[in-house]
Structures are given as structure tokens and as C-alpha cells.
Amino acid sequence: MHFTGTVWRPPYEADSLLLEVTAGCTHHKCKFCTLYDDIPFPFKMSPMQDITSDLLEIQTLYYHPMTSQANKLTGQPQREGFKRAFLTGANPFVLQSERLLKIAARIYEYVPTVKTIGCFARITDIKQKTEEELLALRDAGYTSLTIGMETGDTDALQFMNKGYTAQDILEQCKRLDAANISYAFFYLTGISGAGKGVFGATRTADICNQLHPKLIGANMLTIYPNSELYQEIQRGNWKEEREVEKYQELQVLIKRLNIPVQFAAMGASNAIPMYGSLPQDKEKLLMTLEHIITQIGEEQLREYRTHLRHL
Template sequence: MHYTGTIWRPPYEADSLILEATAGCTHRACKFCTLYDELPFKFKVSELPTMESDLLEAQAWFHDPLSKIETRLFGLPAPKHCRVFLAGANPFALKAKRLIEISDLIREYFPSCKTIGCFARVTDVASKTDDELAALREAGYTGLTIGIETGDDAALAFMNKGYAAQDIVAQCARLDAADIAYAFFYLAGISGKGRGIEGARLTTAACNQTRPSLIGANMLTIYKNSELYQEILDGNWEEETEIEKYQEIKALVEGLEIPVEFAMLGASNPVMLQGRLPEQRGQLLAALESIINDIGEYRLRSYRTNLRHL
């Protein structure tokens, strides 16, 4: 298999066939992000013959059916079939024509493959027409994972995300219209010291206008090679404490009014949680309160400072 650098995938794509379609990120300007610093280029597209070679190799060993969690999260059909997750920071940035060529190639080698997922930026959705989104859904693209990070416009602008909260709402409405399911990644701590709860409030205001299958919360971890670290040294931004981050997550869980799976499963989370809203809101809030009161800032901060890599 041809893989470039560290391969990132959502926790719930663990049973999917990981096929590299791109490497790097088309944006690569977020101040906090260091995920692709090891790559000597910004963004690269895999050649179709290379992907075909990987699919041929994968035929020899990949026979897993769609996992139960994917079926539940993205409303996918229960019959056994494989799912492919395209590797890369945002393969959905590719032109619709190329994405459909990839889906045709996947089906040639895996006729049982019914769904294809990948990471996507809000701007990747905006670059597609409504007809293209409909065609991509017909081609099997569903269960996108979108790192919205926050609905706090000030934080989005400071971090150079390249979109605003209203863009999240508008583009997700277009995904809904095309029947393309999607999950969100939220980044606790992105609003900065003293603004976490306000950031959570603004995020719930945006999320409550959308229909994500899952909201996965991760904790901001700042590395010295990030642009954000230099902003801290220059006195332009202050990091939230670990307790503030959990208070922010509590505000997020309290404010979400939509039916959605909530999860904290990535390595950036010292304690992993998962539950369904609104049914398990009470249990999630109790668990978060316990983390704040029983684990405390020192132990949580120790985890953060010793987290060498995400």
C-alpha cells in the first residue's frame, strides 16, 4: 500500500479500508495545526494507477463488513459490505469528476463497496455545485468528517480557518439536501483563555442548525513548531487551562439541542467518553463534572504536556 507520512483517520473508521487519495492539506494555514509538517509539500494527489495498485493489493486481505458504529452514525444500510475511507487531510477538495473516477475504480476492485468517506473542509463542500454533490452521493460518498473546530467567528478568523460559522451552517444544509451524512470535529480550547464557554455557546448555536451524525470533541494541544505557539510567545493569545476546556465541553453538551452522538475518543482527550444526546446528557455531564473535580488541573495538564504526538 502507498501511504505518505502519518495517516490520520477518525476513530470510527477503524474497520474501513484506508486508501490514500491525497496527501497533505489544501489549506495548511491553521495556526494550531502541525499534523502535516513532516511533508515537504503542501498537497499532493494520488495517481489513479497507484490507487489501482493499492486496491489490487487490498483485495488479498480486506474482507471486513461495514462496522456497526458506521451503520448507526451515518444511517447506512445493514447488509454486509465494505467501506473505503480516503486518506488525506481533505480529499473532498478534489474535483467531483476525479472523486467519481476514484469511486468507479474502487467498485471495479470491491463491487461490494457501497460507501466512501473522507475528511472534508467546509470550503470543499462550497466548491461543489448542488448537482455535483448529488452525483457524489450517488457515487457512494457519505459519512464525511468535517473539522469545523468551533462556531466562534473570532477564533475561526484568528486561527486562519478560512470560513465563518454561517458557512458551516450553509454548506451543511447543502449536504443535507444531497443526503450526504457528515460528522463534526470540535476543538476545545480554540477560543483561548476566558472565552471557552462563549466559544461553546456560539458552536451550539451553529450546530443546532445542522444535522451531524456525530460531534467528536478533541482537546487543543499546542506544539512548539506551530504558529500558535509563536502567537503565545508574542503575547497575542493565551491558552485555556485544562479545567476550562472541560467546562467548555460541559457547556457544549448542555447547549446541543439536536439528536446526535457525542464522543471524545481521540488521543488528545485524557479521558474518553461517548454517549447519545439528548438521552445520555445527564450521564455525560456527570462524567465531565467528575473529571473536573476528581482528576483536576495538575493531572490533566501532565497528560497534555507529555503528549508527544497526536
């Protein structure tokens, strides 16, 4: 299989076929991001011959009759076929619709048990596609996307150089709703900066309440010395939230969300994993957050953040 650098995928894509169709990020300008620093180029599309080669490898390992016979002879368990494929890279949805449709067709040709496809997407990737293209991609199996919205605070988005505004999030995700393409949001707790977390959470809830995300996954902003944001802090241009303020921010976000949505804080950046369904688990999540704030406190939470070597 062809993989370049660290392979990032959402937790809920753990059982999906991971297929590299891009490497790196087309934007590569977010001040806080260091995820793709181990790649020696900003962005690259995988050649179709590499994609086909990887699919052939999967076909051989999982679907070839001789593989099944070999497993029986050696007492190995039979491998179940993949039901879903996840295209890796920071934002494969940036690819032209024609190429995405070609990739889908190739997946189904070699791995016929796959029924749906997902990938990471930037808001700007959606904007590039027409309504007709979005519908065609949905019909081809692109049923859900994972989007790093980060926040509904436009000032924070602009300072971090995300390349879009809160209004862009609203407009483009309404287009996904219309095309019946579901999506999950990644929310970056702490992105608004010290003293502004409540504002950022409020604006984010205001945006999300007008949309239909299937999940909001919260990650805690963790600042590494090789990030541009670290340099902004050294220059006195930005100040990080305290750890307790980040959890207070999540309290406000959960309180203000009034849509049915899954909420998760499961990644390594979160010192205390949380998961629940809103609105039914709202009080349970708020109680957990209150316990973290009052019983665990700043010192232990900061120690966790300080010793988190990598996301």
C-alpha cells in the same frame, strides 16, 4: 500500498479500507495544526495508477481465489471483504467531482464489496461543488464526510486562519443535509482561548442545533512548539485555556445541544475518554465532566497535556 507520512483517520473508520488519494492539506495554514509536518510538501494528488495499484493489491490479498485456498491450507482465517472505503489525506473532498466519481468507480471495480465511501473535508471543499455535483457524489456512494468545524466562534476561526466563518459552516452543511450526505464534526475544545471557552461552546451549539451532524467529536487543543500558535503565545497575542476551563467548555456545549447526535471525546488529546448519545446520555456525560473538574483537577489534567508527545 502507497501511504505518505502519518495516516490520519477517525476512530469510527477503523474497519474501512484506507486508500490514499491525496497527501497533505490544500489549506495548510491553521495556526494550531502540526499533523502534516512530516510531509515534505503541502499537498499532492495521488496518480490514478497508484490508486489502481493499491486497489489491485487489496483485491489480491482479500478477494483472489488463490488467497482463499492458501488461507485454508495454512489454517489462516478467511478475511472478510471491506464494506466501506475511507480516502486518506487532510481533505480529499477538494478533488473535482469528476475525479471523485472516477475514484469511486475504480474502487467498486476492484473491491466490489465496498458500498460506501467517506473522507475528510473542509468547509471550503463543499462550497466548490454545485447541488448537482453533491447529489451525484451521494449517488456514487459518498455517504458521509468528516469535517473539522473546530468551533462556531467566527473570531476564533479567523484568528486561527481556518479560511471560513461560522456562517459558512451553517450554509455549506445545510447543502450536505439537502443532498443527504451525512457528516461528523470535529470540535476543537480550547480554540477560543482563555476566558472565551464558554462563548465558543455556546456559538458552536447554536450552529449545530440548526444542522444534522451524526456525531460531534471533541478533541482538546494541544499546542506544540512547531506550531504557529505557539509563536503567537510567545508574542503575547493569545493565551491558552486552563485544562479545567476546557472541560467547563464541554459542559456548556453538551448542555446547549438540543439535537439528537452522538458525542465522543475518544482521541489521544482527551485525558478521559467519553462517549454517549444525546439527549438520552446528557446527564451521564455532564456528571462525568463534573467529576473530571472537581475530582481530577487542573494539575493532573495539565500533566497529561504536557506529556502528550503526539496526537
